[in-house]
Amino acid sequence: MKKPTRVNHPPTVELPPGNRAVVAPIYQSVKFEFDSLADTERYLRGERPGFFYTRASNPTTRQLELLLAELQGRDDCLVTASGVGAISQTLLALTRQGDHVLCFVETYNPTRYLIRRLLGRFGVTHTMLSIEDLAGVERALAAPTRLVIFESPTNPITRIADIAALTRLGHTAGALVVMDNTFAGFHQHGEYQVDLFVHSLTKYASGAGDVMGGAVIGRSELLRPMRTDFGALGGTLDPHAAFLILRGLKTYFVRYQAQCASAAALAQLLAAHPAVARVHYPGLPAHPQHALAARQMRDFGTIVSFDLHGGEAAARRFADALELFALAASLGSTESLVVTPQMMGGRELNAEQQRLSGITAGTVRLSIGLEDADDLAQDVSQALGAAGG
Ligand SMILES: Cc1ncc(COP(=O)(O)O)c(C=O)c1O
Incomplete structure (x- = not known):
């Protein structure tokens, strides 16, 4: 092998059986290959596990997803390039023309922008109330509603959403309940019947304020179809960012x-x-x-x-x-x-x-x-x- 070829096919170093890194390595690779075309085809047909292309999944980002799901008390998670990426991709994946979304004045500004301006352009309507207006929530949910999305504590006034009431009212009306749980963190609110938690990993997960990321956490049957949409929307978290966030989570x-x-x-x-x-x-x-x-x-x-x-x-x-x-x-x-x-x-x-x-x-x-x-x-x-x- 000539040297210009060698630099593109460097020697492989694999850990021998029974020997492992204490800190998981960063899989800083976009591509993964299988031993044969037949194996690749089996993977693409969903008949064998593995990794193929990092926009769809990557071992380092997957490790972060599994950890976050467990911290929040759910069985699956999708990570994204930012918290806003998690919110926008969730809203796009879950709504269609003619849907109605219930949101709140105390919601993070870019989330309100996404609902009013972006979803509004695609024919999704919304009602915006104060998080304390449970009577208003009940009235708004008399109209068919796809999603209720809220935060607690709210930013910056730290109002507290009544999560049990909001999930009960939302579910009675047949709506999905989405909670931005960034302020409260991964160890709180998991016992409530929230369908999807979204988080900015830019905040407490990384802790050091030097990396951006986002996550949506919920039941795998809800997240499985969303994974396909998220892959197509392309706001993927980079494996190196996932590694830094995994490191941040230790503390x-x-x-x-x-x-x-x-x-x-x-x-x-x-x-x-x-x-x-x-x-x-x-x-x-x-x-x-x-x-x-x-x-x-x-x-x-x-x-x-x-x-x-x-x-x-x-x-x-x-x-x-x-x-x-x-x-x-x-x-x-x-x-x-x-x-x-x-x-x-x-x-x-x-x-x-x-x-x-x-x-x-x-x-x-x-x-x-x-x-x-x-x-x-x-x-x-x-x-x-x-x-x-
Ligand atoms: C409650 C809340 N949700 C989402 C975000 C967005 O996160 P990111 O900056 O990672 O996009 C923020 C950022 O301040 C936030 O405060």
């Missing part, structure tokens, strides 16, 4: 719990400060839905939002005065982050929907990272001082 529980503990301490600090009008943290007994949150959740999350008496000017002073919090989107990373209403979007909501969303000019959202809790408290205290009344 998921310790990170989530440590970040929740710091979030709870900061929520208390904020609640006691005279510059703060209201704190939104479901772990605080003063949160209007604390009892529901305590029934549904084991950990109350790492997002603490609050309204400053001083409105927009105070929110600006607060955000600029923080030293440890990056003025950046996203959440669930090891660094603490701050977001103000100017960074939150939602401009396409009408005045009534804006009011229902609960976001005021003085609303600030903190995403709590893994820094020392006392350092974070000191930083928030000095920034509250700078914000003034």
